[in-house]
Amino acid sequence: MALTSPPHGLRLQELGDRMLVHFRPRRSGVGGLGVWLTLWTLAGVSTINLVVAGKGPTDFFLLWLCGWAIGECAVVAILAWKLFGREVLTISPEALEGRREACFFRTTRHYDVGLVDGDFVAALVPTGEDDQWPRTDYRLELSYSGSTIRVGEGMSESEAQEFASILNERLRPHSWWNDERGSAS
Numbered sequence: 798m799a800l801t802s803p804p805h806g807l808r809l810q811e812l813g814d815r816m817l818v819h820f821r822p823r824r825s826g827v828g829g830l831g832v833w834l835t836l837w838t839l840a841g842v843s844t845i846n847l848v849v850a851g852k853g854p855t856d857f858f859l860l861w862l863c864g865w866a867i868g869e870c871a872v873v874a875i876l877a878w879k880l881f882g883r884e885v886l887t888i889s890p891e892a893l894e895g896r897r898e899a900c901f902f903r904t905t906r907h908y909d910v911g912l913v914d915g916d917f918v919a920a921l922v923p924t925g926e927d928d929q930w931p932r933t934d935y936r937l938e939l940s941y942s943g944s945t946i947r948v949g950e951g952m953s954e955s956e957a958q959e960f961a962s963i964l965n966e967r968l969r970p971h972s973w974w975n976d977e978r979g980s981a982s
Contacts, residue, residue, distance in 0.1 A: 809960065809963065814889055814890055815887055815888065815889045816887070816888045816889075816963075816964070816967045817885055817886070817887050817888075818885070818886040818887075818888075818948075818949070818960065818964065819883055819884070819885050820883065820884040820885075820886070820948060820949040820950075820951070820952075821882070821883055821884075821951070822878055822879050822882045822883070822884070822950070822951065823879070823934065823950060823951045824879050824880070826879070827876065827879050827880065830872055830875060830876050830879075831876065833872065834869070834872050834873070834876065837865070837868060837869060837872065838869065840865070841862065841865045841866075841869060844858050844861060844862055844865065845862065848862070874899070874902070877899045877900050877902070878897075878899040881899050881900050882897065882898065882899035883897075883898060883899075884896070884897050884948055884949060885898075886937075886948050886949070886964075888964060888967050888968060889910075890910065891909075891910055892907060892908060892909060892910055893907075893908040893909075893910060893913070893939075893941075893946070893968075894906070894907050894908070895908070895946065895948055908941055908946065910968065912941055912942040913939060913940070913941055913942075913968065914940035914941060914942065914943070915939065915940035916939070916961070916965045916968070916969070917937050917938070917939050917960075917961040917964045917965050917968070918937070918938050918939075918961055919935050919936075919937065919952075919954060919957030919958045919960075919961050920935060920936055920937070920938040920947075920957075921933075921934075921935055921954075922934050922935065922936050922950050934950055934951045934952060934953070935950075935952045935953065935954050935956070935957035936948060936949045936950040936951075936952065936957065937949045937952075937957060937960060937961055937964070
């Protein structure tokens with residue numbers, strides 16, 4: 798049963814004792830990366846043609862093509878993530894699972910609920926060195942065994958706070974004998 802489905806692709810879903818939260822990556826910068834990739838690909842194809850024709854400093858061109866291939870793969874991976882990627886957070890009574898996938902690439906991380914040090918909190922995404930303008934989107938953060946789990950960039954502050962509240966309730970459900978202040982009877 799889907800509980801909510803905002804327009805940018807965030808979705809919260811309950812499946813028995815598990816809860817799944819689907820996040821979509823931000824799509825900003827796709828146009829610029831597409832133009833860059835097109836020009837970069839043309840430069841690589843031109844260089845390959847020069848090497849095949851035996852023109853110019855072949856050793857330098859071969860070395861340059863190694864860097865070209867790395868750049869080509871990196872930008873294709875970034876575009877695949879921005880266009881087709883998704884992040885899924887699964888919460889069950891025993892474990893948390895964070896999965897990122899784009900096309901046929903997938904990484905999964907498993908976390909033991911017993912090692913969670915705190916609650917989910919809404920946190921402003923820090924502005925990176927490559928960002929032209931300050932970031933205004935939020936994500937969820939969770940303290941886990943001395944480190945921090947970060948998921949779901951691209952939310953508004955109210956969305957992040959709403960989902961943090963829902964996930965905290967799922968992560969640490971209140972028992973019927975506890976009141977809201979956490980005191981036991």
